[in-house]
Amino acid sequence: MKYMVGLxxxxxTFLENIIDNKEHIYEVYFxxxxxxxxxxxxxxxxxYTEWEMQKWQDDALKKLSINNILLNLLLNANCYGKDSQSRSFFNKIGNTIDYIKRTYGLNSITTTSPLIAKFVKNNFKDITLRASVNMEIGTVSAMEYVADLFDGxxxxxxxxRDFQKIKELKNWCDVNGKKLFMLANSGCLNFCPAHNFHDNLVSHESEIAKMDNAYNFVGICRDFLKDEKNYPKLLECTNFVRPENIxxxxxxxxxxxxATRVHSNPKVILESYINQKYIGDILRLLEPTFSIYPYILENGDPLKLVKLSLDNNKSEEKYD
Structure with missing residues (x-):
């Protein structure tokens, strides 16, 4: 299996880890x-300042390109606000794509916007278009609805973890010349009712940061995990795939x-999935990641919810 990882x-320093493992890399997204x-x-x-970070990204993308690692541009915000349909916005998108193509090369774009997909299809026919996981496409009908816009x-x-569903979607993709992809290490709760709300906040976070905000929202998963009685159903409420099951x-x-873009240790994620082996708390591989200390969800077959004592010795196994 080859993997897509994010800058x-x-x-x-994760950049060098990506390059060192380039034979296992399908694309790098940014x-x-x-x-x-x-x-x-x-x-x-x-x-660093935003100018320093832009310079770092420029250097990083050039290194990836030199190493023949394919690049994927993310235009996957859940909301673009007043710009969503504006000419100036699509002019900016077009100029951005054109610059990235000429400077580094660009293999594909991932987006949540049918309008962005349409724009790219009409103007950059050599770029592959992919429907974001945030579009929550999980049926053949959903794929059919946007089949004229997306290549994958x-x-x-x-x-x-539903192999019957996966095979159904895969069969349709094979017949219709499409490609199917999976996100393996999401820390999001299944069918989270606040998921879209949270994604919208993320889309506007630079604007929100400038406001005098009355509340802070970090996701309902944090509150859910504060309650110990929810721990036994943690596995059924999540969707991650263990490295050993890839x-x-x-x-x-x-x-x-x-998912590696905001994780504190993306190297351990990539190497665990490449080696298809991880020892420790499986929750530490997820993004967003979270802790339920003094408990850990010990990786293994089966997974075990373990309570640690103060001296870090395992003291209690809640279930397996």
Whole structure:
């Protein structure tokens, strides 16, 4: 299996890890400048100015291109606000794509917007278009609705362990000349009712940061995980795929995406999935990641919910 990984602007040494493992890399995905996307802006950093981060990204993309690693541009924000249909917005998108193509090369674009997909189809016919996982496409009908816009689809993450559903979607893709992709290490809860709301906030986070905000929203998953009685159903409420189980997906997906853009240790994510082995708390591989200390969800077959004592020795197994 080959993996798609994201540039991480908080852990810039990850770039070298990507290059060192380039034979396992399908694509590297990234956002651009101040264009909203599914995570924080690529130029946003606590350590560096936006100009320094733009320079770093420029150098990083050139290195990836020199190493013949394919690039994927993210235009996957859930909301573009007043710009969503404006001529100036699409002019900006077009100029951005043209610049990236000429400077680094560009293999594909992932988007949530049918209008962006239409624009790219009409103006950049050599670029592959992919429907974002945030479109929550999980049925043949959904793929058919936008088949004229997209060359491939990220499957709705809630179906990651449903092999009957995966085979159904894969069969349709094979017949219709499309490609199917999966996100393996999402930390989002299944069927989260606040998911779209949260994604909208992320799309506008640079604007929100300038406001006198009355509330902070970090996702309902945080509150859900504060309650210990929810721990026994944690596995059924999530959709991640263990590194050891990736072999089961060979032939079903064109490639597997690993969420790495805001993770504190993206190297361990990539190497765990490449080696198809991880020892420790499986929750630490997820993005967004979270902790339920003093419990951990110990990776294994089966997974075990373990309570740690103060001296870090395992003291109680809640279930397996």
């Amino acid at each position: 991480n602007n908080q852990n810039i 956002s651009w400048g101040n264009i909203p996307n599914g995570r924080n802006l690529q130029t946003q950093s606590e350590q 689809y990220y499957m709705k993450r809630e179906y990651n 072999y089961k997906y060979e032939g079903l997906f064109e490639s597997v995406k690993l």
